[in-house]
Amino acid sequence: MRKLLLGKCGELALKGLNRRNFEDQLLKNIRNQLKGLLKSVSIHQSAIYIEPEEDADFYEMLEKAKNVFGLKSVSVVYQTEKDMDTIKADALTLLKDKLNGKSFKVEAKRADKTFPLNSPAICRELGGFLHDNIENVTVNVQNPDIQVMVEVREKGAYIYFEKEECHGGLPVGTGGRGVLLLSGGIDSPVAGFMMAKRGLKLEAVHFYSYPYTSERAKQKVISLARIIAKYTGPYRLHIVPFTDIQLAIGEKCREDMMTLVMRRFMMKISERVAQNNNCGALVTGESLGQVASQTIEGLQVTNSAVGIPVFRPLIGMDKTEITEISRKMEAFETSILPYEDCCTVFTPKHPKLHPRVKDVIFEEQKLDMDAMIEEAVQNIERVHISAEDL
Ligand code: ATP
Ligand code: MG
Numbered sequence: 001m002r003k004l005l006l007g008k009c010g011e012l013a014l015k016g017l018n019r020r021n022f023e024d025q026l027l028k029n030i031r032n033q034l035k036g037l038l039k040s041v042s043i044h045q046s047a048i049y050i051e052p053e054e055d056a057d058f059y060e061m062l063e064k065a066k067n068v069f070g071l072k073s074v075s076v077v078y079q080t081e082k083d084m085d086t087i088k089a090d091a092l093t094l095l096k097d098k099l100n101g102k103s104f105k106v107e108a109k110r111a112d113k114t115f116p117l118n119s120p121a122i123c124r125e126l127g128g129f130l131h132d133n134i135e136n137v138t139v140n141v142q143n144p145d146i147q148v149m150v151e152v153r154e155k156g157a158y159i160y161f162e163k164e165e166c167h168g169g170l171p172v173g174t175g176g177r178g179v180l181l182l183s184g185g186i187d188s189p190v191a192g193f194m195m196a197k198r199g200l201k202l203e204a205v206h207f208y209s210y211p212y213t214s215e216r217a218k219q220k221v222i223s224l225a226r227i228i229a230k231y232t233g234p235y236r237l238h239i240v241p242f243t244d245i246q247l248a249i250g251e252k253c254r255e256d257m258m259t260l261v262m263r264r265f266m267m268k269i270s271e272r273v274a275q276n277n278n279c280g281a282l283v284t285g286e287s288l289g290q291v292a293s294q295t296i297e298g299l300q301v302t303n304s305a306v307g308i309p310v311f312r313p314l315i316g317m318d319k320t321e322i323t324e325i326s327r328k329m330e331a332f333e334t335s336i337l338p339y340e341d342c343c344t345v346f347t348p349k350h351p352k353l354h355p356r357v358k359d360v361i362f363e364e365q366k367l368d369m370d371a372m373i374e375e376a377v378q379n380i381e382r383v384h385i386s387a388e389d390l
Contacts, residue, residue: 001078001079001080001090001093001094002078002079003052003058003076003077003078003079004049004050004051004052004076004077004079005048005049005050005052005058005061005062005065005074005075005076005077006047006048006049006050006074006075006077006151006158006160007030007047007048007050007065007071007072007073007074007075007166008046008047008048008071008072008073008074009023009026009043009046009048009070009071009072010070010071010072010168010169011070011168011169011170021174022070022170022171022174023043025070025171025172025173025174026043026048026068026070026071026171027041027042027043027048028171028173029068029069029070029171029172029173029233030048030050030065030068030071032233033064033065033067033068033233034050034061034064034065034068036053037052037053037056037057037060037061037064038050038051038052038053038056038061039051039052039053039054044153044154044155045111045153045154047111047151047153048071049155050065050074058076062074062076062164065166066164066165066166066167067166067167067230067231068166068171068231069167069168069169069170069171069172069196069197069199069231070168070169070170070171070174070199071166071167071168072165072166072168073163073164073165073166074163074164074166075149075160075162075163075164076160076162077151077158077159077160078090078094078158078159078160079155079156079157079158080156080157080158080159081156081157082112082115082152082156082157083157084117084122084125084126086157087122087126087150087157087159088125088126088129088130090159091126091129091130091148091150091159092129092130092133092134094159095130095134095146095148096134098146098161099130099134099137099146100134100135100136100137101136101137102137102138102144102145102146103137103138103139103140103143103144103145103146104127104130104137104138104139104140104144104145104146104147104148105127105139105140105141105144105146105147105148106122106123106126106127106130106147106148106149106150107123107147107148107149107150108120108122108123108126108149108150108151108152109149109150109151109152110122110151110152111151111152111153111154112152112153112154115152122150122152126148126150127139130148146161147161148161149161149163167197167231168197169196169197169198169199170197170198170199171199172196172199172200172201172202172231172232172233173199173201174199175195175198175199175200175201176199176200176201176279176280176281177200177201177202177203177277177278177279177280177281178195178200178201178202178203178274178279178280178281178282178283178311179202179203179204179205179270179271179273179274179277179279179281179282179283180192180195180202180203180204180205180228180282180283180284181204181205181206181207181266181270181282181283181284181285182204182205182206182221182224182225182228182237183206183207183221183285183341184217184220184221184224184335184337184339184341185285185335185341186285186319186322186323186326186331186332186335186336187285187286187287187290187314187322188283188284188285189224189227189228189285189326189329189331189335190285190313190314190322190325190326190329190331191283191284191285191311191312191313191314192204192228192232192283193228193231193325193329193331194313194314194325195283195311195313196228196231196232197231200281200283200311201232201235202228202232202235202283203235203236203237203238203273203274203277203279204225204228204235204236204237204238204385205237205238205239205240205269205270205273206218206221206225206237206238206239206240207240207242207266207269208221208239208240208241208242208243209241209242209243209246209346210241210243211243212243212246212340212346213339213340213341214339214340216339217339217340217341218239220334220337220339221237221239222237222383222385223334223390224331224334224335225237225383225385226385226386226387226389226390227329227330227331227334227387227390228329228331228385229385229386229387230330230387230390231329233387234384234385234386234387235385236277236382236383236384236385237382237383237385238273238380238381238382239380239381239382239383240269240273240376240377240379240380241376241379241380241381242265242266242376244372244375244376245262245265245372245376246262246346248367248372249261249262249265249346249367250346252363252366252367253363253364253366253367254363255348255349255350256348256350256351256352257348257352257355257359257360257363258346258348258351259292259293259346259347259348259351260293260298260301260302260351260352260355260360260363261360261363261364261367262346263293263298263301263302263305264301264302264305264360264364265364265369265372265373265376267282267302267303267305267306267310268305268306268369268373269373269376269377270282270306271305271306271307271308272373272377273377273380274308276377280308280309281308281309281310281311282306282308282309282310282311283310283311283312283313284302284310284311284312285312285314286299286302286312286314286315287312287314287315287316287317287318287319287322288315288316290319292351292352292353293351295353295354297353297354297355297356298353298354298355299312300357301355301357301360304357
């Protein structure tokens with residue numbers, strides 16, 4: 001018997017003629033995210049065969065495979081021959097001790113229709129055989145202690161007992177490229193996770209106002225970026241020095257419009273990063289009504305600063321739902337570390353809730369916006385982000 005991982009892909013199956021591209025990207029992402037652990041990976045009829053490197057740690061493989069978008073589930077499986085007697089003998093070897101004193105049920109799937117027994121017949125034969133050959137064991141179809149799964153496929157029969165659910169979605173890289181505006185908060189890492197799950201390949205940008213925000217706040221953002229990289233693979237974080245822009249806004253613009261002007265700067269600089277890195281969209285963690293700048297009018301003000309689409313996957317979600325995903329992606333504990341963000345340092349007491357675009361533009365025209373943006377873009381610091389540095 002050979003031990004390997006068997007993955008299943010979800011939505012890919014629906015992709016018609018494009019399917020090949022999606023599958024190729026999925027295999028490439030599995031290869032990258034499980035680097036050093038696998039010998040080969042291949043796909044056949046929506047089943048993915050992940051062969052381990054010698055002595056590979058299956059637990060580690062499973063944990064990493066679970067984070068590859070496009071996979072619906074993954075299992076540690078034992079491959080055996082497509083022959084009922086061999087299946088029975090191998091199942092018995094695997095289950096002899098495991099089933100003692102337990103209840104079980106067999107579930108079978110015959111993907112290879114040339115196999116002489118159909119699924120119910122496989123269940124009956126194997127179930128009966130295990131029941132007769134293991135002491136102290138009962139069959140329980142409703143609520144078994146152990147489910148024995150058997151799949152008969154092209155290259156062999158696969159026996160396994162557990163199925164780990166993955167995140168589903170589409171393989172990163174099949175949905176184009178976008179720039180994530182990454183703060184140190186709860187929302188933007190979740191927004192990045194959600195868009196990557198739809199196949200978007202990310203670059204990230206962070207605005208940083210040293211010394212108003214500390215080196216530790218910057219490290220926190222880098223940590224969050226690395227957590228996202230567990231799901232996306234490596235990418236780049238563009239750290240933009242933002243202090244001069246914020247100070248100039250504070251000095252020249254009406255206080256109630258400061259945040260809006262600042263957010264338009266962020267959008268425009270991010271759009272520049274997008275242009276320079278072949279990205280076609282921006283991603284933010286905004287959610288309708290969550291803070292003053294996230295009213296319809298506020299969003300209109302930020303949208304109109306740029307010409308490319310702005311994806312806001314959290315727009316209709318409330319904080320509980322966002323927090324749930326933040327925990328699921330294991331970002332929450334880092335997101336709630338108490339370091340300040342540049343937005344909170346320069347917050348007006350009474351921000352304008354229903355701004356008009358032309359009033360905000362009037363304020364920003366008090367500044368030499370183009371030159372300031374150019375200066376910020378010239379001084380961007382680029383950090384290579386990889387989950388391996390976590
Ligand atoms: P988050 O929890 O992501 O910080 P938030 O609820 O605090 O979001 P805002 O501070 O209004 O909301 O920011 C809205 C969005 O703008 C963020 O989700 C993020 O995409 C972007 N953003 C805010 N601050 C920064 C920053 N310093 N660098 C990069 N992007 C930022
Ligand atoms: Mg924030």
